[in-house]
Amino acid sequence: MKQEAKVGQNPKGVDLCRREMLIGAGALMAGAALSQLSMVVPAVAAKTAGGGEVWPWPYEKIDPARAGETAYQAWYEVFCSQAVTLGLFQQLRETVGEPWTSFPIGSLRFGMGGMLGWGLTCGAPVASALVIGLVTPGETATPMVRELLQWYAETPLPVYAATNPRFSGEIPRTTAQNPLCHQSVGRWMKAADRPFGSDERRHRCASVTASVAYRTAELLNDWKDGKYVAPKSVWDGAAAMGLPSQQNCMSCHGDSVPTPPRGI
Amino acid sequence: MKQEAKVGQNPKGVDLCRREMLIGAGALMAGAALSQLSMVVPAVAAKTAGGGEVWPWPYEKIDPARAGETAYQAWYEVFCSQAVTLGLFQQLRETVGEPWTSFPIGSLRFGMGGMLGWGLTCGAPVASALVIGLVTPGETATPMVRELLQWYAETPLPVYAATNPRFSGEIPRTTAQNPLCHQSVGRWMKAADRPFGSDERRHRCASVTASVAYRTAELLNDWKDGKYVAPKSVWDGAAAMGLPSQQNCMSCHGDSVPTPPRGI
Numbered sequence: 001m002k003q004e005a006k007v008g009q010n011p012k013g014v015d016l017c018r019r020e021m022l023i024g025a026g027a028l029m030a031g032a033a034l035s036q037l038s039m040v041v042p043a044v045a046a047k048t049a050g051g052g053e054v055w056p057w058p059y060e061k062i063d064p065a066r067a068g069e070t071a072y073q074a075w076y077e078v079f080c081s082q083a084v085t086l087g088l089f090q091q092l093r094e095t096v097g098e099p100w101t102s103f104p105i106g107s108l109r110f111g112m113g114g115m116l117g118w119g120l121t122c123g124a125p126v127a128s129a130l131v132i133g134l135v136t137p138g139e140t141a142t143p144m145v146r147e148l149l150q151w152y153a154e155t156p157l158p159v160y161a162a163t164n165p166r167f168s169g170e171i172p173r174t175t176a177q178n179p180l181c182h183q184s185v186g187r188w189m190k191a192a193d194r195p196f197g198s199d200e201r202r203h204r205c206a207s208v209t210a211s212v213a214y215r216t217a218e219l220l221n222d223w224k225d226g227k228y229v230a231p232k233s234v235w236d237g238a239a240a241m242g243l244p245s246q247q248n249c250m251s252c253h254g255d256s257v258p259t260p261p262r263g264i
Numbered sequence: 265m266k267q268e269a270k271v272g273q274n275p276k277g278v279d280l281c282r283r284e285m286l287i288g289a290g291a292l293m294a295g296a297a298l299s300q301l302s303m304v305v306p307a308v309a310a311k312t313a314g315g316g317e318v319w320p321w322p323y324e325k326i327d328p329a330r331a332g333e334t335a336y337q338a339w340y341e342v343f344c345s346q347a348v349t350l351g352l353f354q355q356l357r358e359t360v361g362e363p364w365t366s367f368p369i370g371s372l373r374f375g376m377g378g379m380l381g382w383g384l385t386c387g388a389p390v391a392s393a394l395v396i397g398l399v400t401p402g403e404t405a406t407p408m409v410r411e412l413l414q415w416y417a418e419t420p421l422p423v424y425a426a427t428n429p430r431f432s433g434e435i436p437r438t439t440a441q442n443p444l445c446h447q448s449v450g451r452w453m454k455a456a457d458r459p460f461g462s463d464e465r466r467h468r469c470a471s472v473t474a475s476v477a478y479r480t481a482e483l484l485n486d487w488k489d490g491k492y493v494a495p496k497s498v499w500d501g502a503a504a505m506g507l508p509s510q511q512n513c514m515s516c517h518g519d520s521v522p523t524p525p526r527g528i
Contacts, residue, residue, distance in 0.1 A: 055368030104319030107397030133371030
């Protein structure tokens with residue numbers, strides 16, 4: 001399946017300025033040279049699944065609300081990436097068993113704080129991407145993970161409200177604009193005017209973690225029911241911008257967006 | 265183990281300007297409020313390893329050069345995150361067997377292009393972090409992954425030279441300054457003046473992937489020999505900057521680096 005960003009077809013909630021659309025248009029005209037990230041994957045799937053690999057891991061539909069609440073509560077002990085993993089694994093361990101039971105959730109700890117404090121990709125969608133990759137081999141995982149990332153970037157988060165919240169006040173919802181921990185947390189901190197160590201920020205990240213677990217469960221349940229339809233337009237930075245990129249160049253680069261070299 | 269960045273102790277090759285050091289100093293004075301990402305983890309390890317989990321996964325020392333060459337060649341089929349995983353798994357499947365044999369490497373596909381084209385964290389260190397997390401439970405993985413990320417950010421890459429390269433010319437080595445695919449690839453493309461679809465760029469990313477597999481094997485071998493010593497100073501963005509962050513604020517923010525809210 002070829003996934004390409006439709007330039008000018010503005011993903012909901014993400015601003016593509018004219019400068020960015022022009023870059024995108026140039027990249028799309030470059031065409032086949034940029035197809036690395038859009039290539040067909042069944043051959044890869046067949047090769048890596050050989051030699052004793054178990055793939056896909058068996059999946060039974062899970063309750064998104066229970067996955068969300070488990071992830072919310074777990075955040076306070078293990079933070080985002082492990083909490084999402086536990087939220088999604090818990091019911092599969094009960095209904096399916098192996099390989100979900102023996103896989104060590106603690107191995108995902110590295111995702112917290114955008115790789116242990118670097119503010120890189122938020123650990124919640126990283127953990128979800130691994131689970132989606134385990135459940136849906138080959139082509140399916142790619143559009144589903146891209147859809148999840150775009151949802152994370154565009155949605156005022158958190159959307160999940162804990163049944164047993166550990167902070168009782170109201171907190172703002174903010175749009176991260178991309179899946180980076182630094183920007184996701186930073187934009188929220190600015191809107192809330194609360195520091196990183198505050199109860200509000202902790203409740204916010206726990207609730208975002210729960211939101212990601214909930215949304216991932218919804219996507220996987222749709223897939224299990226045969227109802228999952230890959231969106232027609234998902235972000236493919238390499239195809240749109242000439243190298244792997246977010247949509248919002250100018251939020252970092254300002255008016256001086258570099259132009260990558262073109263051609264083969 | 266408490267890991268904190270030593271402000272003013274400039275990590276090799278990473279420029280901390282005065283503005284950034286001042287931010288860091290302020291954050292460190294905030295002290296305990298920012299300790300989330302530095303907390304002690306044995307309690308977490310004990311909890312998540314219960315209930316039938318297999319952790320750590322058995323490890324035998326592997327040949328870094330073979331891991332690197334396998335990763336280099338695999339990149340041309342499966343790209344960075346799966347290639348690193350295969351490079352590290354291959355010998356463990358031969359010498360150890362399970363659980364390495366049955367885990368599906370294709371589930372890591374999401375890492376390529378910094379999460380499927382978004383230019384987020386490079387998929388090579390994401391895959392390495394998972395393997396380090398599987399092999400070394402609890403505290404050890406945290407400083408080791410942080411050390412790997414810092415090495416990735418500071419080292420002119422690639423350092424691995426393939427035994428059977430698929431491109432025969434010389435290519436430049438560039439310092440990514442952080443582990444983001446967008447910046448790692450972008451800085452190299454600028455230095456090389458070659459586009460994303462070029463043979464040189466593909467050879468470069470394959471060689472970076474191999475370099476990461478090689479370095480990860482070295483770290484894990486040292487750990488297996490009981491010789492691994494966690495560096496005294498590794499980056500902890502939350503402690504240094506007041507929220508999960510890279511070291512080089514101004515490379516994105518210019519002269520207008522936002523100041524996060526302080527206090528509890």
